[in-house]
Amino acid sequence: METIRLHHPQEKENMNLPASAAAIGFFDGLHRGHQDVLGTMIAKAEENGLKKAVITFDPHPSVVLNPKKRRTTYLTPLDVKLEMLEDMGVDYCFVINFSSALAGLSPDTFVFQYIIDMNIKEVIAGFDFTYGRYGAGNISTLSEYGAFHTTGVEKLAVDGEKISTTKIRKDLLTHELESANHALGRPYEVRGVIVQGEKRGRTIGFPTANIEPEYRYHLPAKGVYAVTFRLDNEETVYKGVCNVGVKPTFHDNLERVSVEVHLFDFDRSVYGENATVHWHHFIREERKFSGIDELTDHISRDKQKAIKLLENL
Template identity: 75%
Template sequence: MKIYRLHYPHDQQELNLEPSAVAVGFFDGLHRGHEDVIGRMEDIAEAEGLKKAVMTFDPHPSVVLSPKKQRTTYLTPLDIKLEMLEEKGIDYCFVINFSSALAGLEPDFFVDQYIVRMNVREVVAGFDFTYGRYGRGTIDTLKAHDEFNTTGVEKITEGGEKISTTRIREALANNELEHANLILGRPYEVKGVVVQGEKRGRTIGFPTANIEPEYRYHLPAKGVYAVTLRLDNEDRIYSGVCNVGVKPTFHDNMERVSIEVHLFDFDRSIYGENVTVYWHHFIRREQKFSGIEELTGQIAKDKQKAVELLENI
């Protein structure tokens, strides 16, 4: 996959791109709704003999447009999103820097610079996609252009609600992990590296791998989860129980959230290893215990619950 990182204003040299069909959107999470848009683009590209392309943006537009609601954490940080698109066999990915200058472009000028100039013949986007100054560009204004064809993809729903990145983020924040995974279309995942921790787990019989996320992920809410973990240099998947939180039994004022995974039937040092954690089931909220005995008793129950939940995974 060829990646084109574009800024405005940009140089005017021709990119000499082959004709393409492009799916346009931010695509954080690459959830089931996004898959529908990208899948429609792939079908059109195959039928018309065009290159398959995706146009996305970085950072999230809220950084420029909504200073009070800036979205600076992601379900799929840019590097991860690009990896996933490459696995799909996408030919071109246009990553457009979303800046104040870009946000101020008139819709027609945006189309000229980022659609027509890219030799795009087919545009596919969600029904609510907007672009250009004040978001005045819509699917309908795209359809008014005759240099390319435009396909608007209707929303898809789950349980009567629109599938969206916002809903997934809300579900993760509200201990609704199973629902988040349902509308995401797969278990939520976070990539990171195993780092040194407090090493308290081994002293109480439950050694843990302390995971430092590699990117600015939107983490699940504080609590205990049934998870699986993959070491990036292995094919094997390990099952475990994970605590996301501040360890209130040992810390009164700790703010930094940690991710600690206790793996079942595992006895190896993996400091420095790159890993991927997959969240499958929510078990309980994080809580403060009166002492070590109460804590270890609850961890044992959490572990047994996780074993049961992960039995068929």
């Protein structure tokens, strides 16, 4: 896949791009709604002998448009999203820098400079996609141009509610992991590097791998979870129990949230290695215990629960 980064105003140069079908949107999480849009794009490209393209943005438009609610953490940070799009068979990904200059473009200018000039012949977007100044452009205005054909993808919903990045982010903060995973179509994952913790885990009988997230991820809320874990460059999937939190038993007001995984059937030093944690089930809230005995007693129970919850994997 070729990634083409665009910054407005764009230097006018002939990019000689082949004709393509393009899906357009931010696509954070690549959830099942996004997968429908991308699947439609792939079908249109194959039907019409076009290259498969995605037009996306960076950073999230809210950084420019809604400073109070600005999103600076992601379900699939840009590098992860690009890797996933490549795995889906996408040929070109246009990453347009979302700046004030871009946000201020009229819908018409956006279409001419970022769709027609890019030799895009089929545009595929969700039913609620908007673009251009004040979000004035939509699926219906996109359909008015003769230079390309537009397809609006119907809403994908669960119990009447649209599958959306916003809802998945909320679910992750309220321990509704099953709902988030159902919308994603896969277990939520975070990639990171294994770093040294306070080295207490081993002394209390539960050694943990501490994961320092590699990007600005939206982390699941503090709590204990049943997870699976993979080291980069290794096929084996390990099962484990994970604590996301600030260890209130030992610290009064630690601000930094740590992600630590106690793996079953694992006894190796893996500091410095890259790994991915897949979140499957929520077990309980993180608590301040009276001391090490009460903590280890609970961790043993967490472990048994996790073994049971993960037994069918």
